[in-house]
Every structure is written in C-alpha cells, then in structure tokens.
Amino acid sequence: xxxxxxxxxxxxxxxxxxxxxxxxxxxxxxxxxxxxxxxxxxxxxxxxxxxxxxxxxxxxxxxxxxxxxxxxxxxxxxxxxxxxxxxxxxxxxxxxxxxxxxxxxxxxxxxxxxxxxxxxxxxxxxxxxxxxxxxxxxxxxxxxxxxxxxxxxxxxxxxxxxxxxxxxxxxxxxxxxxxxxxxxxxxxxxxxxxxxxxxxxxxxxxxxxxxxxxxx
Numbered sequence: 001x002x003x004x005x006x007x008x009x010x011x012x013x014x015x016x017x018x019x020x021x022x023x024x025x026x027x028x029x030x031x032x033x034x035x036x037x038x039x040x041x042x043x044x045x046x047x048x049x050x051x052x053x054x055x056x057x058x059x060x061x062x063x064x065x066x067x068x069x070x071x072x073x074x075x076x077x078x079x080x081x082x083x084x085x086x087x088x089x090x091x092x093x094x095x096x097x098x099x100x101x102x103x104x105x106x107x108x109x110x111x112x113x114x115x116x117x118x119x120x121x122x123x124x125x126x127x128x129x130x131x132x133x134x135x136x137x138x139x140x141x142x143x144x145x146x147x148x149x150x151x152x153x154x155x156x157x158x159x160x161x162x163x164x165x166x167x168x169x170x171x172x173x174x175x176x177x178x179x180x181x182x183x184x185x186x187x188x189x190x191x192x193x194x195x196x197x198x199x200x201x202x203x204x205x206x207x208x209x210x211x212x213x214x215x216x
Contacts, residue, residue: 001175002052004183006163008035008042010049012186017049024052026105026127026163026183028083029059040076047077053125055105057083058093066093074102081124083107086114091121098122105161112146119156125181130174131164140164141173148177168192 002023005016008031016022025046032039039056047054054077058069070082070093081103084090094104098121105125106118110133118126128147130140147160159180165171168191174182184192 001179002181003171003189004053004161004181005050005186005189006031006165006183007186008032008037008046009186010035010042010045013046013049016186016189022050022052022189024054024079024181024183025050026055026083026161028055028057043073043076043080047079050079052079053081053103053105054079055081055083055107055125057107058085061085061087061089063089063092063096066090067096070097070102070104071100081105083127086110086118091117094118094121094123098124107163109147110143112143112150115143115147115158115160116150119151119154119158123158125159125161127161127163127183129164130162130170131166133164134166141170141177144174144177144179148179 003021004024004026005013005022006026008027029039032042043056056073058066060066060069066084073080073082082097083105084093086106086109097104103124105127106123107127109115109126109128115126128143133140144162161181161183162174162179163183165182165184165188171182
C-alpha cells in the first residue's frame, strides 16, 4: 500500500520524504491556509520534494470552473493530480479532464455508489473519507470494503485512496482491505513507527551494551 502525507507543511513533507517511505501527497486550500502559504506556490514546492502524485483541490462548484482550475494546476508539475468533488458537476469535470490526459482524484466520497460513478467517469483515484463517516457513527472502513468489492467485480483501475485517516488502526485496516493508498496526517505517519516494546527493547539493548567490557 502506498503512503501519502495529507499536509501542506513543507517541514513535514521534507521529513517524511527523507524516510524514503512517502509515495505522494494530498493537500487543499485549507491545509495551505493553516501553513500560511499561497496555494499554487506551496503546490510547486511540494512537487519539487515529492516525486509521486500530488493532489491539488479545485474550489469551483461548476464543471467549467473545475476544468479551468484543473488545467492550470496540471501546468505546475507533471505529478499533479486534480481533486474534484463527488457531485454531478464534478463528474462532468472528471470526464473532461481525463480526456485531456489530466489525472483526477474524486474527493469527498462517502459511499460505494459514489465511488462507482467516479470510476465510470475515469477517475485516477477516489477518496473515501473514513474518519468523517466514523464521526456520524458509521464505520468508515466498511465503505472502503464495499468500494474494493465493486472495483474488483468490474476490474476498474481507479485507485482507492483512504482519506480522513485519524489513527494507525485506520492505516492497518486500509492495508488489510487492500486499499491502494492511505493519506495520513504527519502525526499518524510518525505513530506508525512507534511501539512501546520497541522503545523498551532499544533501552534494554543500550543498558546491556554499557555493561559489556570495552577494549582499553
């Protein structure tokens, strides 16, 4: 499973990229605002660090506007993927952008039916938001399972990008289901490395090492 970072903070992206384990990045104007950066500027910088897909989100609500924004985003770097919302207008834009050879990530997906429409519209990726489903007492990962089954049934090539990830259990569940990608806040990415027994083991090894007679 590929791991993306969901952030616009360049220090986090650089740190994640330095591990050699980050395959891409998702971002949006809200994340750029939190980072205090102009959106196109931060996209260009992210694409210079991350060589895999970098999702850039449109803000228009009509297909014409989304297509216009998507074409402009695609000129920033070759690895840009344009994010459009799961709406009828978004699906029109997805089809038009895809025909132009521009990859599309359909975002704000909350059902397998929506994911089906995204795949039929030629989406490169589809982003089910598992955490937000959990927030309303639904099981977000059940939607990922349903999408996986539908895509396998019809051999759709649209990649499943698990979004709104809140914890490491979401990451593990995504991998067990067979999702193509999970996009993570940097804090969750850091948590994946950690386990109390690993820390205890390192501490014990170092303590034992201090007891080993050293060559004089």
